Amino acid sequence: MTLAGAARGPPGPRVSAVGGGAPRFWIARPGRVALDVRVPGRRPAVIETLGFGDLVGCSWLFPPHVWHMGAEAVTPVRAWEFDARAVRDLCRSDPRLGEAVGRWVGLVLAHRLHAARTRLLDLYAPYGSGIPG
Template sequence: MNVMTMSSTRMLRALPDDHRARLLRVAREVTIPQDTRLFEEGGRANRFWVVRSGTVTLDMHVPGRRSPVIESIGFDELVGWSWLFPPYVWQLGAVATTPVRAYEFDATAVRSLCASDPRLGAAVAQWVGKVLAHRLQSARTRLLDLYAPYGSGGPR
């Protein structure tokens, strides 16, 4: 794997150099064919990805209906956060809607690295937390656009 190429992604640059280098040692480059399900809601969260190219959609199981798309994830974005929080169960499902090239990380190995180095653990938790905060704000805006009488009204 070319670590220099991997370290150039904006998402991974959010980590300090030494932490990023340690994290990249447990990553591998993967190609995911279109229409491949990466994980199912309720399944064991044992991996996560940073997208290099292509699109992954996050969906939610709705009994008796087709799973609605919650969000689309693309270049340089994190796919999967449930691996970081016990009980390590996916909260959503994910499918590659185009061919995807990504960096895949073994969650058990990353959690082990984080446990052995609290500074690395804090950096990874902050990285994932920022992604979650951004997605929560995006979901809030989408809900306001759908259900509020005057839409989101833009930033306050």
């Protein structure tokens, strides 16, 4: 069973698409990846741009294992690519690892939820998010 390997890609290609299966995830090395969400009747809204050390993809951990955000490389990207099923199996077999991975992904999700809320308010609410910056 191979858990991870090196991955690379040029700017432009979609790394993930909303509603698609999430069989893998990445930890970014050099490069930038934009996370976006669909907004009906509009272009996808970029929520956050990820860089070195950031987790690209959280949906792989939770059923039904489908992407909830899209991701697109905005510069050439190198990353560690992980087989989601193999990592989930490893987490089930090692509860301490499973707890640590679950806590890490949970913190990432909480941050992304806040970032999404703030960004969408900035884009579409009459007075923005109210958060300076």
